[in-house]
Amino acid sequence: MAAIRTGAQLVWESLVREGVKTVFGYPGGAILPAYDALLDYPIRHVLVRHEQGATHMADGYARASGDVGVAIATSGPGATNMVTGIATAMLDSSPIVCITGQVGSKVIGTDAFQETDVTGVTLPITKHNYLVSHVEDVAPTIHEAMYVARSGRPGPVLIDITKDAQQASTEMEWDPKDVKLPGYRPDLRASKEEYRRAVDLINGAKRPIILAGHGVLLSGAMGLVRQLAEQANIPVAMTLLGIGGFPAQHPLNLGMMGMHGEAWVNQAIQEADLLLAFGMRFDDRVTGNVKNYAPNARKVHIDIDPSEFNKNVSVDVALTGDLAAVLEELSPLINAGDRNVWLDTIKEMKGEVAVRDIQNLPDSGHLYAAHVINDIWRLTNGKAVVVTDVGQHQMWEAQYYHHDEPRSLITSGGLGTMGFALPAAIGAKLAKPDAEVWVVAGDGGFQMTMAELATIAQEKIKINIAIINNGYLGMVRQWQEFFYERRYAATPLLSPDFSKLAECFGLKGMQVDARKDVVPSVEAARAEEKTVVMDFRVEQEDTVYPMVPAGADLDKMIRRPSSAPIVETADDK
């Protein structure tokens, strides 16, 4: 006879069977039966300080490892606190499962204490969600939810479980087979005809560019992309979320495209005759004005989600499927190519900017974020997992930390969620305990979720936190500088003394004001056992260049004035 279990026990038993070892959560009345059962299962529960933190931790865990991250909360305010983290995961196709307690099924709809229709609230920001009110459905739903979260195009799934379903008992039934869901087709494949058209376009192209997106990492297709690029001599540009999908130091790497991408990348895209979009969704930060985007280029789009085809940019050939599977079929049909004329043209576009060396610029007495980030890159040998927040520092990280490895940059791209970095880094560190994990955050975003420093202290987690403290909500200040006549409404920002704050939490704090102190401080932080919060007091009104104004043509970038104290971007060694 199968074992009898309560719904509460089934929650954990199912997670254990799914291979889950760590969850991030916060208790409350409607989820208390599940918490009571937790003590009997081999799962590490990380007590967060805010449920938003739990969702970002689950997300950071998922992005660092490729496994599904799990977050738990109670009903009502616990569940609604998760909304931002769920939307963040949705926009960036990150696989998380959120389990929330719900009031008893008999009182649903009565405005019971802490009742919120959380499946209603999260319907548009989840890949799928469930309301479970029968104990028999607990285990099969968790199995299905984990499958939905990780399969096809990954995304967040929410399971809302009523208190009575947690308290009732049933026989445990577990069917480990793959789930079959009518209408859910993560296994669609492109036709032979589409392959043939793609092959013709690629073999005939003189000025092709691969646009490597987040799908390269999600598919684990790094080796295949590299093989194709090398075999056909095609340069590779990356989206923000595609960074790490192709080695930064590879000769065919162009760098990041888009609003704050390298000038030569955007110019090359505008002059290309073929774009090969691999697992990317032509976000508006990537295309600029779509009407004038890559006007001379034919376009081949490979994506696992056919709803992305022709959504923002019309394409000539669309190949549905997992990128790795598609490239396995496509690459053998691609001819070796001599594209040296095109590669030389791009080299010319790079011009001088690309060879200036940021490290050798004289110390002007000012501390710039670019130097801080570049030094962290050098001292960590480019091997750290860096988790950024949102703003100017995020863009500087993308420009000055050169990522050669997949999943080594974790950042909120689509939703651009301030407050993401600190909790996501906690999740990343728990997913990869041996990795050196760095947070690069702004003084604004850090303050949104800094309560999670207490989680770090309680869980004895070691990471390093670099706050790029410019005294402003810098990215918004930059927009005000360019587009609102420098009227700095609500962007100057007072902050606590971050190094003292760290000490309050029992962590280590440092303050760095001068460029000469960056290297010794970063070295000291790396050697320190505890988590270190580093307050880098950087130039206040520095600006991220280049910048494509929102909606402008991709090559109509605002460039750094030549009189500016540091270079725009650099191929620094």
Ligand SMILES: Cc1cc2nc3c(=O)[nH]c(=O)nc-3n(C[C@H](O)[C@H](O)[C@H](O)COP(=O)(O)OP(=O)(O)OC[C@H]3O[C@@H](n4cnc5c(N)ncnc54)[C@H](O)[C@@H]3O)c2cc1C
């Ligand atoms: C302040 C700020 C500035 C920004 N500036 C820039 C910028 O300058 N440049 C830039 O690039 N971005 C920028 N972004 C990020 C931007 O908003 C988008 O998040 C980013 O461009 C999306 O990248 P993506 O399309 O590669 O990834 P996602 O949005 O994650 O899309 C991934 C795509 O891959 C597909 N996919 C998933 N799995 C697979 C698989 N197995 N096989 C095939 N396909 C798969 C998905 O269906 C989806 O279409 C900025 C964000 C912020 C907050």
Ligand SMILES: Cc1ncc(C[n+]2csc(CCOP(=O)(O)OP(=O)(O)O)c2C)c(N)n1
């Ligand atoms: C939750 C949230 N609120 C508002 C914004 C809008 N926003 C984008 S960047 C930014 C400023 C970030 O300031 P800071 O964290 O200090 O980073 P900096 O740009 O100075 O590096 C703001 C307010 C956002 N992205 N997320």
Ligand SMILES: [Mg+2]
């Ligand atoms: Mg700031």
